[in-house]
Amino acid sequence: MESLRYSDWCYRSEGNCNVVIYSKKHGRVYRVLKVGTKYDANGTAVTNEDILAHYTKQIQYNACVMDRLYLDYMSVPVMKSINSQFLAMLAQDIESKRPDNRMSKSISLCPTVLDIPDYAFLPAPLRNSNISSFMFELKAGSVARSYNNILCEDLCRDDVPQCTSAGGYCFYCITKSFLHKHNNKRLSRYCPQELFSGNQSRMRKCIKQLLEDINCSRNKLRIFEDGTDITPTLHSAEDVEAYFASHLSKGTNSTILDTLTNLLISCLTHSRQSTKKSDFTLHCPTEKLNRQQPSYLPSGCVLEIFVNAQNFGCGNLEELQQAYKNLKSLIAVDPSIKTKLCIDGPYDTGLWRLGCRPTLPQGVSAEVMLDFIKVRNYLIYRTAKDASILITFQRGSKCSEDGAGAESSEHTFTITDSGKSQVFNCNVTIIDLDPKPFSQMDRYLSTEQKVYNDLHQRQSSAIGFVH
Numbered sequence: 001m002e003s004l005r006y007s008d009w010c011y012r013s014e015g016n017c018n019v020v021i022y023s024k025k026h027g028r029v030y031r032v033l034k035v036g037t038k039y040d041a042n043g044t045a046v047t048n049e050d051i052l053a054h055y056t057k058q059i060q061y062n063a064c065v066m067d068r069l070y071l072d073y074m075s076v077p078v079m080k081s082i083n084s085q086f087l088a089m090l091a092q093d094i095e096s097k098r099p100d101n102r103m104s105k106s107i108s109l110c111p112t113v114l115d116i117p118d119y120a121f122l123p124a125p126l127r128n129s130n131i132s133s134f135m136f137e138l139k140a141g142s143v144a145r146s147y148n149n150i151l152c153e154d155l156c157r158d159d160v161p162q163c164t165s166a167g168g169y170c171f172y173c174i175t176k177s178f179l180h181k182h183n184n185k186r187l188s189r190y191c192p193q194e195l196f197s198g199n200q201s202r203m204r205k206c207i208k209q210l211l212e213d214i215n216c217s218r219n220k221l222r223i224f225e226d227g228t229d230i231t232p233t234l235h236s237a238e239d240v241e242a243y244f245a246s247h248l249s250k251g252t253n254s255t256i257l258d259t260l261t262n263l264l265i266s267c268l269t270h271s272r273q274s275t276k277k278s279d280f281t282l283h284c285p286t287e288k289l290n291r292q293q294p295s296y297l298p299s300g301c302v303l304e305i306f307v308n309a310q311n312f313g314c315g316n317l318e319e320l321q322q323a324y325k326n327l328k329s330l331i332a333v334d335p336s337i338k339t340k341l342c343i344d345g346p347y348d349t350g351l352w353r354l355g356c357r358p359t360l361p362q363g364v365s366a367e368v369m370l371d372f373i374k375v376r377n378y379l380i381y382r383t384a385k386d387a388s389i390l391i392t393f394q395r396g397s398k399c400s401e402d403g404a405g406a407e408s409s410e411h412t413f414t415i416t417d418s419g420k421s422q423v424f425n426c427n428v429t430i431i432d433l434d435p436k437p438f439s440q441m442d443r444y445l446s447t448e449q450k451v452y453n454d455l456h457q458r459q460s461s462a463i464g465f466v467h
């Protein structure tokens with residue numbers, strides 16, 4: 001067990017299920033599960049054993065399922081035992097830093113946490129401790145769902161008004177507009193169809209809008225400086241410009257936002273040569289997974305990897321609903337099916353390992369297996385839909401007017417804006433790759449049905465395509 005110095009650790013951020021703390025000295029973050037999440041027994045407090053089992057499953061899922069999809073862009077967490085007194089003191093200390101909307105759940109005091117590299121800072125050989133380190137977190141959302149062959153992409157084509165301009169035409173934007181009904185802030189214009197379009201001008205416009213809409217409801221970009229979330233201090237595009245003015249130079253005819261946009265696009269579309277094997281065949285012979293390669297995005301870039309993983313959600317909604325219904329009624333009669341099929345893990349079996357030929361468990365028919373594969377793929381898609389892309393960067397030391405002398409490497413980018421070149425050291429990673437529980441399927445499918453109905457109504461009345 002590690003004895004930790006309380007003063008070395010700070011609050012980073014949190015989501016629905018985890019609080020994240022970090023230590024600059026250790027270069028690591030600790031991810032601590034909250035109690036009252038959907039992952040514990042009916043939202044009640046759980047035992048330490050339950051939490052350990054939960055972490056074990058998360059690690060298995062990362063190592064055996066996600067690793068095949070996200071390759072070098074992710075790292076598998078490890079479990080770490082820590083002092084519970086340290087955790088109790090920390091829990092007290094971070095209370096004042098936690099946002100109001102997250103206060104309904106508190107952190108568990110189980111003396112085990114997940115230990116992950118801290119991506120708010122560049123890895124050691126690239127890091128310069130004397131200057132600011134920035135991390136842009138983009139919860140990019142999903143483009144992959146299709147409804148009875150109506151592909152989201154078709155609803156957001158170049159020749160129809162942009163998805164976000166009038167409340168949304170794709171799955172993402174329709175869901176967003178549903179949620180917006182309860183919020184008075186202006187809605188972010190962000191639409192993943194733009195980001196993943198592969199069209200340089202649409203992608204650029206999308207990133208610029210994310211920066212401009214920094215203060216809008218459901219904007220999916222957050223900015224951290226040296227590990228601290230600075231997003232709440234940025235209320236407008238002007239604030240972002242002003243904040244970065246002392247950290248970046250602008251070209252004669254371009255703005256700081258242009259420079260940031262160019263840098264982010266370079267990182268998002270940079271082809272990375274992976275040391276891991278990316279191609280695998282899905283062995284279920286009856287599986288009709290539509291794994292289209294997004295050839296319009298540079299091969300190996302983070303956007304391509306991200307969208308590839310989301311293709312697990314390309315199945316037809318009605319087929320998925322039927323498969324889920326079949327499984328549910330079977331489980332009601334014979335609950336052991338759930339364990340036999342490892343529906344909620346363990347994830348290191350052939351039933352979940354991508355690239356392995358799954359063998360039929362005893363007492364499970366080929367039809368049931370097919371239903372399981374459909375639901376399993378959808379749950380993988382739900383993870384992919386929820387993941388975040390992190391872009392970490394620092395100004396490089398070699399900066400010149402013409403970019404001469406800039407090293408070109410996997411992590412070094414030279415951004416040129418109207419004649420002015422700047423060098424940046426960057427790292428791109430993906431986080432939040434947790435397994436989604438089977439118990440959420442009812443909620444997932446009911447939202448999907450609502451969105452589908454809305455989409456269908458817009459399509460048949462063609463309202464969606466009128467400015």
Ligand SMILES: O=P(O)(O)O[C@@H]1[C@@H](OP(=O)(O)O)[C@H](OP(=O)(O)O)[C@H](O)[C@H](OP(=O)(O)O)[C@H]1OP(=O)(O)O
Nearest residue numbers: 015016017018037038139382383386434436440444
């Ligand atoms: O249900 P959704 O589509 O709103 O997604 C939830 C996310 O909401 P978002 O739409 O991104 O604001 C939600 O994000 P926020 O808490 O809103 O930041 C979580 O990511 C949640 O996942 P989990 O409970 O941590 O496993 C997500 O829940 P799952 O749907 O992945 O179970």
Ligand SMILES: Nc1ncnc2c1ncn2[C@@H]1O[C@H](COP(=O)(O)OP(=O)(O)OP(=O)(O)O)[C@@H](O)[C@H]1O
Nearest residue numbers: 013014015016017018020029116117118119120432
């Ligand atoms: N390895 C990391 N390096 C840097 N920051 C991180 C890291 N892991 C998490 N964070 C920060 O902590 C936040 C919360 O972490 P995480 O996404 O794991 O929580 P969550 O509860 O699973 O979130 P969500 O509700 O989105 O599912 C992230 O949004 C990110 O800002």
